[in-house]
Amino acid sequence: DGGITQSPKYLFRKEGQNVTLSCEQNLNHDAMYWYRQDPGQGLRLIYYSQIVNDFQKGDIAEGYSVSREKKESFPLTVTSAQKNPTAFYLCASSIRGVDTEAFFGQGTRLTVV
Amino acid sequence: KQEVTQIPAALSVPEGENLVLNCSFTDSAIYNLQWFRQDPGKGLTSLLLIQSSQREQTSGRLNASLDKSSGRSTLYIAASQPGDSATYLCAVSSRFTAGNNRKLIWGLGTSLAVNP
Numbered sequence: 001d002g003g004i005t006q007s008p009k010y011l012f013r014k015e016g017q018n019v020t021l022s023c024e025q026n027l028n029h030d031a032m033y034w035y036r037q038d039p040g041q042g043l044r045l046i047y048y049s050q051i052v053n054d055f056q057k058g059d060i061a062e063g064y065s066v067s068r069e070k071k072e073s074f075p076l077t078v079t080s081a082q083k084n085p086t087a088f089y090l091c092a093s094s095i096r097g098v099d100t101e102a103f104f105g106q107g108t109r110l111t112v113v
Numbered sequence: 114k115q116e117v118t119q120i121p122a123a124l125s126v127p128e129g130e131n132l133v134l135n136c137s138f139t140d141s142a143i144y145n146l147q148w149f150r151q152d153p154g155k156g157l158t159s160l161l162l163i164q165s166s167q168r169e170q171t172s173g174r175l176n177a178s179l180d181k182s183s184g185r186s187t188l189y190i191a192a193s194q195p196g197d198s199a200t201y202l203c204a205v206s207s208r209f210t211a212g213n214n215r216k217l218i219w220g221l222g223t224s225l226a227v228n229p
Contacts, residue, residue, distance in 0.1 A: 006156075042117070042219035043202075058216070090156055098206045098215045099144050104156040 002027045006091050006105035012113050013078065013085060021076045021108045023091035031097050032074035036060060037088040037107075046089075049074055050097060078110060086112050115140040115207040119220035126193055127228050134188040134223045136203035141181045144206040144215060148177050148188050151200045151222070160201075161188070193227045200224045 004025045013019045025032065034046040045058030049068040063082025068074055074093075078085045089108045094100040116139045126132055136146070145164050149157040161170045161177040163186065169178040176189040190197060204217040 004156075040221070042221050043204075043217075045216055048216075088154075092157075098217050101159050101162045102147065102149075102157075102204075102217070103159060104149075106156040107154070109154070 004091060004093055004103055004105035006089075006108050008108060009106065011108055011110045013110060014113060016080045018077055018079050019110065021078070021089055021091075021110070023074045023076065023105060025072050025074075025093045025103075027093055027095075027103060028071070029093035029095050029103075030071070031094045031100075032068070033092040033094075033102070034058075034064070034066065034074070034076045035090040035092065037090055043090065046076065085110055115143075115205065115218045117203060117205055117218050117220040119201075119203060119223050121223060122221065123224040123226075125226040125228060128193060128195060130193050130227075132190050132193055132225075134190070134201050134225070136186040136188070136220055138184045138186075138205050138207075138218070140207060141184055142207070143181065146177075146179055146186050146203060146205050147217070148175075148186075149202045149204065151202060153200075157202065190225075193225075195227050195229050197227050198225055 007022045031050050033048040035043040044060050046064050047066040049055035052071050055068050065077045091105045092102045094102045118137045147162045148160040151157045163170050163179040174191040179186045200222040202222040204219045207218050
């Protein structure tokens with residue numbers, strides 16, 4: 001079945017650690033996105049990539065980094081510079097860009113311990 | 114600056130009722146509007162996408178309409194069922210304020226509870 005797979009489902013980070021969230025899609029989509037979801041706030045865009053080897057900062061990129069070395073993969077690293085990383089992280093993809101239908105993974109809940 | 118508002122924030126209805134969820138946006142220069150469903154602790158599921166040139170889209174018991182001039186979209190759910198209980202989010206594809214890159218602008222969602 002085609003879709004987007006995020007792993008792990010739950011992730012715990014100690015203070016000062018970097019952690020990487022995985023996002024893989026087999027939909028053959030060019031565009032991929034990372035969002036952060038916090039209670040009482042709308043989805044906020046962290047990074048997006050329209051094509052392999054290219055990505056752009058979204059609204060809240062500080063403290064995060066990404067790579068897009070393969071079409072099907074768009075991992076997100078939450079660095080120690082991100083001061084409030086506890087949130088629900090959602091990865092999405094679409095065929096070309098935001099003008100096409102977005103498909104989401106099941107999310108990763110990151111908690112700082 | 115584009116803003117998306119969803120009212121009400123929460124809605125509770127008895128099973129079988131027809132209901133309408135609202136989404137309003139401040140800038141009519143949109144490219145499309147999408148409706149999503151989110152179950153607790155899960156990702157989003159795409160329900161309907163309406164292009165700016167369209168007036169409505171239908172999928173099963175769901176019907177979404179778009180009125181760009183008034184900045185409104187409605188999601189109509191017919192004969193609601195307990196399985197429809199979820200948060201419904203709308204998002205518009207709108208221009209960045211700088212450059213030509215577009216992004217989705219999100220509402221906060223309507224939390225729907227359908228009671229048996």
